[in-house]
Amino acid sequence: MKLRKSPQTSIVLAEFLHGPHDWKYGYDISRNTGLKSGTLYPILMRLAERKLLATRWETPEAGKPPRHMYKLTADGVAYAREHAHSPVKHRLSRPAFSGVKHG
Amino acid sequence: MTMIRKKTIRKKTIRKFAMKVLNAAARHAAPGTRDWVNAMSREMDFIENDWAALWWALGSTRILFKRQYVPLADLSGIPRAAQCLTKTVRRRTISGLVITLTEAVFFGYFFFGVSTAMLRIGSALTVAAMLYMAYQLYARRAAQPPLDTASATFAYRVELERQREFHCGSWFWSRFIAFLPGPILFCVGAIIAQPESARAYATILAGFVVLSIWAVQLNLSQARKYQRRLDELEALQR
Numbered sequence: 045m046k047l048r049k050s051p052q053t054s055i056v057l058a059e060f061l062h063g064p065h066d067w068k069y070g071y072d073i074s075r076n077t078g079l080k081s082g083t084l085y086p087i088l089m090r091l092a093e094r095k096l097l098a099t100r101w102e103t104p105e106a107g108k109p110p111r112h113m114y115k116l117t118a119d120g121v122a123y124a125r126e127h128a129h130s131p132v133k134h135r136l137s138r139p140a141f142s143g144v145k146h147g
Numbered sequence: 148m149t150m151i152r153k154k155t156i157r158k159k160t161i162r163k164f165a166m167k168v169l170n171a172a173a174r175h176a177a178p179g180t181r182d183w184v185n186a187m188s189r190e191m192d193f194i195e196n197d198w199a200a201l202w203w204a205l206g207s208t209r210i211l212f213k214r215q216y217v218p219l220a221d222l223s224g225i226p227r228a229a230q231c232l233t234k235t236v237r238r239r240t241i242s243g244l245v246i247t248l249t250e251a252v253f254f255g256y257f258f259f260g261v262s263t264a265m266l267r268i269g270s271a272l273t274v275a276a277m278l279y280m281a282y283q284l285y286a287r288r289a290a291q292p293p294l295d296t297a298s299a300t301f302a303y304r305v306e307l308e309r310q311r312e313f314h315c316g317s318w319f320w321s322r323f324i325a326f327l328p329g330p331i332l333f334c335v336g337a338i339i340a341q342p343e344s345a346r347a348y349a350t351i352l353a354g355f356v357v358l359s360i361w362a363v364q365l366n367l368s369q370a371r372k373y374q375r376r377l378d379e380l381e382a383l384q385r
Binding site for chain 2: 069070071074080081082083084085086088089109110111112
């Protein structure tokens with residue numbers, strides 16, 4: 045499957061380049077990029093399909109449901125460095141959602 | 148006090164509705180997409196604002212429309228993939244039968260109503276082609292797949308092969324060849340019988356030819372899609 049190099053994909057890649065070795069949560073990426081869930085997740089799915097993104101479920105803590113986490117693979121980091129837009133230039137004007145519960 | 152209570156109830160209702168939306172999305176998601184919808188569902192617990200949670204949940208439904216199919220990660224998703232395939236084929240069978248039988252009735256009516264031999268032959272051939280298509284649709288209807296992984300895997304493979312054959316090879320080409328002459332003869336007959344409306348019938352004929360070419364493309368692309376799934380299944384079983 046082809047990876048569409050849309051501006052939104054570039055924004056997501058740029059977000060991952062902030063700490064390329066850290067696992068990130070979907071909602072945090074959405075807040076930081078301003079992308080809505082319906083836009084963000086298909087991008088994450090395409091990146092994972094192309095093996096550019098590693099995914100895993102967080103080890104559950106007592107009483108807390110596990111969260112899905114994402115991190116660029118080595119290929120993903122190389123691809124992101126090539127294709128990511130500057131997040132400052134391209135970040136959307138305001139975050140998609142507000143009001144985070146820090147878990 | 149009452150105002151605060153009302154507000155709390157409203158907030159709970161919004162959150163509840165958002166959860167229901169996500170649960171429904173998870174139920175209807177394709178096997179490979181389900182994990183992602185679950186991931187979105189988990190994230191919702193960290194969204195404090197109820198309206199934001201609702202928008203987040205609604206975004207998950209977009210995934211269902213955007214992403215029809217995601218490759219299976221492992222064999223455990225096969226029973227559900229088999230069920231999804233069965234549902235798709237059933238929908239196709241029902242809508243196909245409705246269309247073909249309606250057309251058969253429509254052209255059957257023309258058979259008795261038209262004056263020239265060519266129009267009558269065109270109608271009769273179209274009715275025969277429609278009945279043949281209905282037979283094919285019925286013959287290639289899907290069976291309910293078993294629930295255990297081993298049997299479901301076998302059933303899934305068989306169903307994929309059956310559906311691939313439906314869209315290419317002798318099944319498809321015989322259907323296609325059977326379908327062509329009737330409407331062509333009917334339109335040519337109509338042009339001869341009513342020269343004053345020749346342009347309109349010629350346009351219909353041209354439209355029919357374009358649709359036929361599109362139907363070939365569509366069927367072959369469907370056959371390729373089923374072949375890709377078969378390849379994917381084989382890779383999983385290795």
